[in-house]
Amino acid sequence: MSASSTPATDKPFEDMPRVVFWIAVAFSSFQVYTAAFSPLSSQVVRAIHVGFVLLMIFTLYPNFFGLRAKALGWILGIVGFVTSFYHWIYESDLTARAGEMTDFDMVIGIITIVLVFEATRRMMGWALPLICSIFLLYGLFGEYLPGLLAHRGYGFDQIVSTMSFGVEGIYGTPTYVSSTYIFLFILFGSFLEQAGMISLFSDFAMGTVGHSKGGPAKVSVISSGLMGTINGSGVANVVTTGQFTIPLMKRFGYSPAFAGGVEATSSMGGQIMPPVMGAVAFIMAETINVPYVEIVKAAVIPAILYFLTAFWTVHLEAGRKNLNGLAKEDCPNPWAAVRLRWYLLIPLLGLVALLFSGYTPLFSGTVGLGLTVILIFGAAVISGASNNALRYLFWVLLGFACMGFIAFGVITFFVIVAFLVAVLALRRGKKDVLSLAIKAMADGARHALPVAIACALVGVIIGIINLTGVAAEFGGQVIAIGEENLFLALFLTMITCLVLGMGIPTIPNYIITSSLAAPILLKLGVPLIVSHMFVFYFGIMADLTPPVALAAFAAAPIARETGLKISLQALRVAVAGFVVPYMAVYSPALMLQGDGDILDVVYIIFKAILAIGLWGAGATGYLFKPLNWFERLFAIAAAGFLVAASPISDQIGLATTALFLAWHYLDSRRARTASA
Structure with a gap:
């Protein structure tokens, strides 16, 4: 490594x-x-x-x-x-x-x-x-x-x-984004993790899908996706949820490489999973001067499709290897986990509400962090209170804090929060809770270091590009190559992202490539947000792509397998995800952009799900039964026709998809009848 x-x-x-x-x-x-x-x-x-x-x-x-x-x-x-x-x-x-x-x-x-x-x-x-x-x-x-x-x-x-x-x-x-939005959201995730959010997500995922076919791998996908709502770091997700999910997958029959690949793929998706996406999302909002909620809106459908891809692939792999889930009685009750730690969802819901109400990410993150601090101390008080008086005190003070925020703004809110924390700490004498809060602050600062120093150094690139105007010259050359062929320009941009990703993290990858390629795609008719999301998406995929795949190498010591083998399996799990950015370019409705109506959005989602399903079957070699090489190629070709947005390609893709599904279903029934 x-x-x-x-x-x-x-x-x-x-x-x-x-x-x-x-x-x-x-x-x-x-x-x-x-x-x-x-x-x-x-x-x-x-x-x-x-x-x-x-x-x-x-x-x-x-x-x-x-x-x-x-x-x-x-x-x-x-x-x-x-x-x-x-x-x-x-x-x-x-x-x-x-x-x-x-x-x-x-x-x-x-x-x-x-x-x-x-x-x-x-x-x-x-x-x-x-x-x-x-x-x-x-x-x-x-x-x-x-x-x-x-x-x-x-x-x-x-x-x-x-x-x-x-x-x-x-x-x-x-650096501006790192010193404001990014740090606060990293700290926000750190406090929630210290308060037990990982246990909540793991128990909920185990209880909902742990008993199904291939349940342990599905637990990894769901828990990593949920962690992505509070933690935009793919590597951090690998080394936290992976400690639990990778050994579980290995114990139930998945190979070490595949188990690591599932965790790496699922964890990297956290960077595009709203509401707290990766640091790149905040940089993107500042770069193209749009509200953060617009970035969230553009990311939500691709993020769901990304995790659907991973979920579908592990389901097919479980069918191919005939892997069952955990016993129903060994799985926790998901709703019991929610009842036990429901209060941890309040800061997350409050954060989402503020973001979608038009408040800035800085303001939303600040208030969300304040709510998290309240709840950490409040949980300790409520769990240890011998009578209801202390519980009532907590909720009354929380109500005053929220009313102070509504009436007087964030300063009053934090004054009341500070008073509440002092009262609770003195009343309970909870040194362990105080140390937990302090540790969360140190934890957040430590996790912010790689993001912050990368943001500082890539400023050198941005400064030189703006000073010399080299991006315009480079863009003109690429436009000359791809001005008659949008697909070629997209392909060159994808390769640039993947190659840069071999040596640098997602943030500088996005900044470098978006500075050079996004203006080119914009001139070729790609909407602004879609062009930047295209670059962002493949910057994430670079962390799964051999030979240097950061997320895969982070999973290697947990899976006890080489990072290269894990990255190859991660590509299998995420292969359909490579299609989604292209579909969004040809059909911006997939990112809720353009002039289309709700029917256009439903249609493109339907096509994307079909393409993902076929691509996953082709990559895994299994659908209703194992697929031979011709069936796998046919499924992949049918999925390819669904990517483009032309009427003729859609008709060919839908027809070949229907033909393949009908033929394969009947063939699988004949096989089951013959074996019976």
Whole structure:
């Protein structure tokens, strides 16, 4: 497993030095405070956000080219943290002399660039820093390149100014999103996980499908999908739900590689599962300047189809290998699990309600986090109360908090929340609950590190692209290749996403590819959101694609199988998912875009389900009975005709689908009769 593929979140929190633990708590406290009260400008918040990230990465990962240099790590981390305050202390001066660099500005700018590159290398390996270095070198020396790639030339001070100051480099849109929406939603998921949301989702999934054919694998799909509603990190899903689902699948007959592939595929879907999608969704909303709810609306049907694909594939695999589920009596009662922990759903439902009511993700995430804190303490009080008085107190205070939010806004809400937490903590003396809340804050800060440092470094790419205009030139060349063939342009975009995904995470993958390819697709007539979702979708699929598949390698130690074998099985599980983005481009109604009515949406969903069903049968080699090679190819070909949106291809696809299903059903009945 490459360095770039090592999940940073695998390190247990018990190994965190105590000082770093409290730095993480301070980091989370700073983010919550600035989100709730906005006491600082956006530029200052971004700078201090990056400063905290540098401090934590250098202290948590002190290795320097194979040598453990703890003192050096602390020095670099403190330097990175202190330099971030330069933007706060000299904020007015930097604004007044924007573009005119002093010698001290140059020193701070160069130090910041070097530290961000080195922190990313320590956190994520060499791939992303090398790609960003190429763009940085292009900005410095691109004027000497031949032909169309040459630019007019930029001074060293102009490059440093763009990268280290202002809002087009390291502190650009990705860092803005990381320092606001992303951090809050990661913290939101961390609190819910600490409160027992994983147990709720696992018990519910076990109780609903655990006893069905192939039940253990279906549990993985459902529980990972539910986790995706609160946690947009695919790798985090693998290493949490996978600890339970992968051994369960192996115990009931699935191969280790297939079990790991199912978990990896299901977990990666969390990034496109509303309401809390992956960090890319928030970056996308800012990039194309649309409300976050529009991104959610575009993602909801493809997300359901993605998980339907995984669910259908594991069902067919269970039929092919004749794998049964758990005994009914061994499965928990799903509704008992809901009754026991129903209160954990309140923050999630509140978050969804606020998002769909038109509130910003920042506001919604802040209030959702406040509700989660209330419920963690409230659960402890209610479960241990010896009389009803304390329970009534809790619900009355919760009511006041909500009324304060409605009447006076988020500040009053958080004042009441703070009072409620203090009352409950003092009344119960629940040190374990307080430590749980503090641990959740440190946990959230730690999980935010790989996202935050990637967002900071890819700002280099965005800054160079905006400065030099290379995207327009590149786009013109690709349009020249694909201007008469939309499919070719889509295919080239997909390959770009998959190749980049071999070395870099989904966030920089999306930012790089969308900067280059999305404008091309827009000029070819693809709606704006659909073009960005196409790039986003295949950025996720890159984490399942060999030879470097991050989600598959994260599942490898749990499944005790090689990451390559797991990634090959993940492709089998997700193969039909490769079709959905293409269908959305040719029929934007699949993402609720365009001028179509409800019948258009129903029709495209019907076609997508048929295509997924046929593609899954062809990839698995089983439907009502095992399929031979000709039947598998025929099913895949029929599914292919359903992808395009032309009337003739639809007619051919529907006719061949009906022919295949009728013929295969009758053949399976003859086979059963003969065996009887």
